Amino acid sequence: MIRAYAVGQVRAAEASAMEDLFDGELMQRAALGLAEVAIARLSERAGGVAVLVGSGDNGGDVLYAAAHLARADHPVEVVLVGSHAHDGGVAAASGAGVSVLEWRGGEASPEVRAALAEADVVLDGITGIGGRPGLPEHLVALPELIGEDAYVIAVDLPSGADPAGRTWSETVYADETVTFSLTKPVHLLPPTEPATGLLTVVDIGVAEPSSPAVERLTHEDVARLWPVPGPDDDKYSRGVLGVVAGGELYTGAALMSVTAAVTAGVGMVRYVGPRHPTDLLRAAVPEAVFGVGRVQAWSIGSGLDVEQADEEQLAAARDALESDLPVLLDAGGLDLIDESRSAPTLLTPHAGELLRLARRLELADADDDQVRRTPVDVAQAVADRLDVTVLLKGAVTVVVPPTSAGLPIRSQSDGPSWLATAGAGDVLAGLAGALLASGLSPLDAGSLAALVHGVAADDANPGGPVRAMDVAHQLGRTVARLLSR
Numbered sequence: 001m002i003r004a005y006a007v008g009q010v011r012a013a014e015a016s017a018m019e020d021l022f023d024g025e026l027m028q029r030a031a032l033g034l035a036e037v038a039i040a041r042l043s044e045r046a047g048g049v050a051v052l053v054g055s056g057d058n059g060g061d062v063l064y065a066a067a068h069l070a071r072a073d074h075p076v077e078v079v080l081v082g083s084h085a086h087d088g089g090v091a092a093a094s095g096a097g098v099s100v101l102e103w104r105g106g107e108a109s110p111e112v113r114a115a116l117a118e119a120d121v122v123l124d125g126i127t128g129i130g131g132r133p134g135l136p137e138h139l140v141a142l143p144e145l146i147g148e149d150a151y152v153i154a155v156d157l158p159s160g161a162d163p164a165g166r167t168w169s170e171t172v173y174a175d176e177t178v179t180f181s182l183t184k185p186v187h188l189l190p191p192t193e194p195a196t197g198l199l200t201v202v203d204i205g206v207a208e209p210s211s212p213a214v215e216r217l218t219h220e221d222v223a224r225l226w227p228v229p230g231p232d233d234d235k236y237s238r239g240v241l242g243v244v245a246g247g248e249l250y251t252g253a254a255l256m257s258v259t260a261a262v263t264a265g266v267g268m269v270r271y272v273g274p275r276h277p278t279d280l281l282r283a284a285v286p287e288a289v290f291g292v293g294r295v296q297a298w299s300i301g302s303g304l305d306v307e308q309a310d311e312e313q314l315a316a317a318r319d320a321l322e323s324d325l326p327v328l329l330d331a332g333g334l335d336l337i338d339e340s341r342s343a344p345t346l347l348t349p350h351a352g353e354l355l356r357l358a359r360r361l362e363l364a365d366a367d368d369d370q371v372r373r374t375p376v377d378v379a380q381a382v383a384d385r386l387d388v389t390v391l392l393k394g395a396v397t398v399v400v401p402p403t404s405a406g407l408p409i410r411s412q413s414d415g416p417s418w419l420a421t422a423g424a425g426d427v428l429a430g431l432a433g434a435l436l437a438s439g440l441s442p443l444d445a446g447s448l449a450a451l452v453h454g455v456a457a458d459d460a461n462p463g464g465p466v467r468a469m470d471v472a473h474q475l476g477r478t479v480a481r482l483l484s485r
Ligand SMILES: NC(=O)C1=CN([C@@H]2O[C@H](COP(=O)(O)OP(=O)(O)OC[C@H]3O[C@@H](n4cnc5c(N)ncnc54)[C@H](OP(=O)(O)O)[C@@H]3O)[C@@H](O)[C@H]2O)[C@@H](O)CC1
Pocket: 014, 015, 018, 026, 027, 028, 030, 054, 055, 056, 057, 058, 059, 061, 082, 083, 084, 126, 127, 128, 129, 130, 131, 132, 133, 134, 135, 136, 155, 156, 160, 180
């Protein structure tokens, strides 16, 4: 498990570590760790370094690192871009022979342009956890001034990114981010993770706080969470999933959800739907049974058009929502909820579906794409309003429990971009539903399903395109591989 801590927790943990250290010791450790990473990356490159320095302690880190690099015989140019700069850091860098340029406003000088265009490695120390989202006006053009082949190392976080990971903004895009002791939400959450690149955590001796704000499951967590049957189990004790998905129009959604649940090893699937998808399923998934009956959880809505759905199928969905059983709502099923339920509930919208739902609940402006700018905030607002867990799908999938649960957000980024293909969400709904039926909480079921779904997509055709049905067929083998680690 990777755990990330909110800015306030990080500051408190750093303050507590500093009580036992001499002044500036943490910054010296950070600078040395950063310099070591930069030197390792420089061993594969020609060697010129440009260092961007902001007003705060992040700028201090990078100035001391610049001094280390200069003493290791790397040509280093520092560019001060903030209203002021860390005095001790500037003195250390100058003392080590580093040339110091300034770009505090307006256009970059020819010297600054040359330093940025010619550098093989760029250290980005403009903002750290004290940064406001966005780059100041004079730095908006900065990313274009950095050479295309340069390796950009962000210090603590890519400058301009919201440290809380909540709001999208213009940022530096890093190939690698070197952070100190603690991972922060900016490194894991959807609007900011893409700017982080490879994440390297350098230990500077700051102890982990007790309750993380954000978590990420790793492959090692699968064996701990996956419901592995024992000798006393039977198909009912393992969990029966009811699937209300597909219709005369979207027959494939039913096939993909049910196939995924069966391949993921659920005890049994009961499918409820009209004639055409039922006939297809009878032929394609002989393990499934049909019609309403006793289940442990429901997966409702993939390929379901509530306006045109079969009446019996819709009645089964509404009964399920009124029951005290765990329910997953996907796609069209999201139209069926407007108040909280007493039982565990997991919603699995993609960005468009989340926006539609948030607007229906009057939690998002009609004419604004709040999901693109603040995806986690919108998911959180829906989770809180309906007292449900919201899994927002995307390249980074985030699973947001209601605030009242007091649980961390989970964020997964396991799938290749090839997974952005029709039907992949239907597979996820069957897989996550199977995990709910086995008794996992919405948070565990959603995050574990997102991990396995992403890994299976890669396993199904490493490095290449993948169709959703192949992901569904791959799930069993991927689970076996992850369990054997
Ligand atoms: N504490 C410790 O012990 C340790 C801390 N460590 C390091 O310190 C970092 C935190 O330092 P910090 O608190 O000084 O914040 P940080 O982000 O460097 O600067 C904030 C200043 O930047 C400015 N600014 C704000 N937004 C901006 C923007 N968008 N674009 C441009 N400028 C912007 C604004 O100043 P302004 O110029 O606007 O007055 C603000 O005052 C942390 O991330 C880690 O790297 C390590 O050494 C390990 C030990």
